[in-house]
Amino acid sequence: MTKPPLTLYLAAPRGFCAGVDRAIKIVEMALEKWGAPVYVRHEIVHNKFVVDGLRDKGAVFVEELSECPDDRPVIFSAHGVPKSVPSAAQARNMIYVDATCPLVSKVHIEAQRHADNGLQMIMIGHAGHPETVGTMGQLPPGEVLLVETPEDVATIKVRDPGKLAYVTQTTLSVDDTAGIVAALRARFPDIVGPHKEDICYATTNRQEAVKAMAPKCDAMLVVGAPNSSNSKRLVEVGARAGCAYSQLVQRSEDIDWRALDGIRSIGITAGASAPEVLINEVIDAFGARFDVTRELVETAVENVEFKVPRVLREAV
Incomplete structure (x- = not known):
C-alpha cells in the first residue's frame, strides 16, 4: 500500500539551549568527579526522558534541600533557587554546584x-x-x-x-x-525595565521559528514536557500564528494519529529541554506512516555556549 505524501516542516532552532546543555553537563561531570549518588534539588531541566537518564547514572532528584544528606554533593536546577537555598547549604558545609542558567542569574542580579x-x-x-x-x-x-x-x-x-x-x-x-x-x-509611566530583554534568546528564537512555520502547516507538534513553560508557550504561539492543530507531545507514543488523519503537512519543533533523540523519534514515526518530504524552516543560528562552574573543571 502506498503511503500518503506529507511535507514535514522542521523548525530551527529547536530543542536544547545552552543553559539546558550546561545543566545536564554539570550533573554528568559531578557524577564523574564525586561518584554516585549526587543529589539534585528539583528536576535539573523539565524533561522526564533527561531526568530518568540522569537518575539511571546515579542522580537523586529531591524537591527540598532538607532531603539531602550533608556528606553528598547537591546541584541546584537550571531554573534557579531562592537565596535561602545556597545559604542553607553553606550552613551545613555541603558541597553544592549551582546549575542556574546564566541568563536566569542575570535576572537575579x-x-x-x-x-x-x-x-x-x-x-x-x-x-x-x-x-x-x-x-x-x-x-x-x-x-x-x-x-x-x-x-x-x-x-x-x-x-x-x-x-x-x-x-x-x-x-x-x-x-x-x-x-x-x-x-x-x-x-506606572516611570517604571524601569531591563537593559536588555529578560526573555532569553532561545525562547525568542524558538517562538520566531514557530511563527514562520505555523502558517504552512495543517498541524504542529511541540516535543516537550507538560511542566515545561517554554514548550507550552510554543504550542500557544503555533495556534496563534495560524496552525489550527497545535499540540504538545512528550514522545512519539503520545501522537494522536486519528486527529492527524488527512493532513498534508506537519510542523515539528521542540522545547529548550527536549533532546534531539526524542525529536528524531517523532520524525521516524511520521516516516513509518507517510511518504515524507522534509523542509527546514530556519530563522536563526545559535552558537551560544556557557562554561560549567570551575569546581567541575578542576581535577578531583
Whole structure:
C-alpha cells in the first residue's frame, strides 16, 4: 500500500539551549568527579526522558534541600533557587554546584541591583514555576510583586508608583509579555525595565521559528514536557500564528494519529529541554506512516555556549 505524501516542516532552532546543555553537563561531570549518588534539588531541566537518564547514572532528584544528606554533593536546577537555598547549604558545609542558567542569574542580579537602588520589583511570570520562585526569592518577602496577566496590573498595590522596576521569567511568550509590559507602562509611566530583554534568546528564537512555520502547516507538534513553560508557550504561539492543530507531545507514543488523519503537512519543533533523540523519534514515526518530504524552516543560528562552574573543571 502506498503511503500518503506529507511535507514535514522542521523548525530551527529547536530543542536544547545552552543553559539546558550546561545543566545536564554539570550533573554528568559531578557524577564523574564525586561518584554516585549526587543529589539534585528539583528536576535539573523539565524533561522526564533527561531526568530518568540522569537518575539511571546515579542522580537523586529531591524537591527540598532538607532531603539531602550533608556528606553528598547537591546541584541546584537550571531554573534557579531562592537565596535561602545556597545559604542553607553553606550552613551545613555541603558541597553544592549551582546549575542556574546564566541568563536566569542575570535576572537575579538585575532584581538585586534595582532593590539596592530603592526600587520595588514587579515580576512578570507564572506563579509557582521554579524560575519565578527562585527570582522572587532573591529579595525579602513582599519585595517582589507577581503579575501574570495585563488584568493583574490593574489590581497590584505598590509602595511608591515612582519607584518601580520590572523583570520577567525567561521562558514566557514574547507577545504575551509585551501586552503586560504595555499595561505596566500605562499605569506606572516611570517604571524601569531591563537593559536588555529578560526573555532569553532561545525562547525568542524558538517562538520566531514557530511563527514562520505555523502558517504552512495543517498541524504542529511541540516535543516537550507538560511542566515545561517554554514548550507550552510554543504550542500557544503555533495556534496563534495560524496552525489550527497545535499540540504538545512528550514522545512519539503520545501522537494522536486519528486527529492527524488527512493532513498534508506537519510542523515539528521542540522545547529548550527536549533532546534531539526524542525529536528524531517523532520524525521516524511520521516516516513509518507517510511518504515524507522534509523542509527546514530556519530563522536563526545559535552558537551560544556557557562554561560549567570551575569546581567541575578542576581535577578531583
